[in-house]
Amino acid sequence: DGGITQSPKYLFRKEGQNVTLSCEQNLNHDAMYWYRQDPGQGLRLIYYSQIVNDFQKGDIAEGYSVSREKKESFPLTVTSAQKNPTAFYLCASSRTGGVGAFFGQGTRLTVV
Amino acid sequence: AQSVTQLGSHVSVSEGALVLLRCNYSSSVPPYLFWYVQYPNQGLQLLLKYTSAATLVKGINGFEAEFKKSETSFHLTKPSAHMSDAAEYFCAVSVSNFGNEKLTFGTGTRLTIIP
Numbered sequence: 037d038g039g040i041t042q043s044p045k046y047l048f049r050k051e052g053q054n055v056t057l058s059c060e061q062n063l064n065h066d067a068m069y070w071y072r073q074d075p076g077q078g079l080r081l082i083y084y085s086q087i088v089n090d091f092q093k094g095d096i097a098e099g100y101s102v103s104r105e106k107k108e109s110f111p112l113t114v115t116s117a118q119k120n121p122t123a124f125y126l127c128a129s130s131r132t133g134g135v136g137a138f139f140g141q142g143t144r145l146t147v148v
Numbered sequence: 149a150q151s152v153t154q155l156g157s158h159v160s161v162s163e164g165a166l167v168l169l170r171c172n173y174s175s176s177v178p179p180y181l182f183w184y185v186q187y188p189n190q191g192l193q194l195l196l197k198y199t200s201a202a203t204l205v206k207g208i209n210g211f212e213a214e215f216k217k218s219e220t221s222f223h224l225t226k227p228s229a230h231m232s233d234a235a236e237y238f239c240a241v242s243v244s245n246f247g248n249e250k251l252t253f254g255t256g257t258r259l260t261i262i263p
Contacts, residue, residue, distance in 0.1 A: 078254055079192075081252075139191035139192040141190055142191050
């Protein structure tokens with residue numbers, strides 16, 4: 037079955053550490069996105085990529101980094117520069133000419 | 149830039165009653181509009197989408213929404229609420245950017261169903 041796989045589902049990070057969230061899709065979609073979800077704030081766009089080896093900052097990119105070396109993969113690194121990383125992170129993808137995005141099941145990141 | 153306003157962060161309805169979740173949008177160009185549903189600790193599932201083909205859009209699980217340009221609204225309705233409808237609902241807007249769009253979300257409405 038086609039879909040988007042995010043791993044891990046739960047992630048704990050110590051202050052000062054970088055962590056990487058995985059996102060893989062087998063939908064053959066060109067575009068991929070990372071959103072951050074906080075209670076009462078909806079979803080906010082962190083980064084997006086329309087093609088391999090290219091990506092753009094979203095509304096809240098500070099403290100995050102991404103790569104797009106393969107069409108299927110779009111990992112997100114939460115760096116130590118992100119001051120408040122505890123949140124639910126959602127990866128999504130969409131196809132060129134399509135309308136609407138498909139979402140993964142999310143990764144809940146907690147700083148301990 | 150586009151934006152979405154969802155009126156009411158929490159809505160409670162009795163089982164069997166009408167569900168109405170409100171969404172107003174702002175966009176300088178003709179928008180695409182979406183409703184997504186999220187169950188606890190899960191991702192978002194697309195309920196329905198407006199792509200200018202028809203103003204009344206039917207989605208999954210008996211939900212529908214009507215695009216009203218004059219009111220810049222895209223309210224979500226369901227005639228009869230079911231316990232399984234309890235979830236958080238997000239309205240979103242996008243404008244196509246070479247076929248790959250960035251979604252702008254509202255802050256969500258948590259729907260509670262009263263038995």
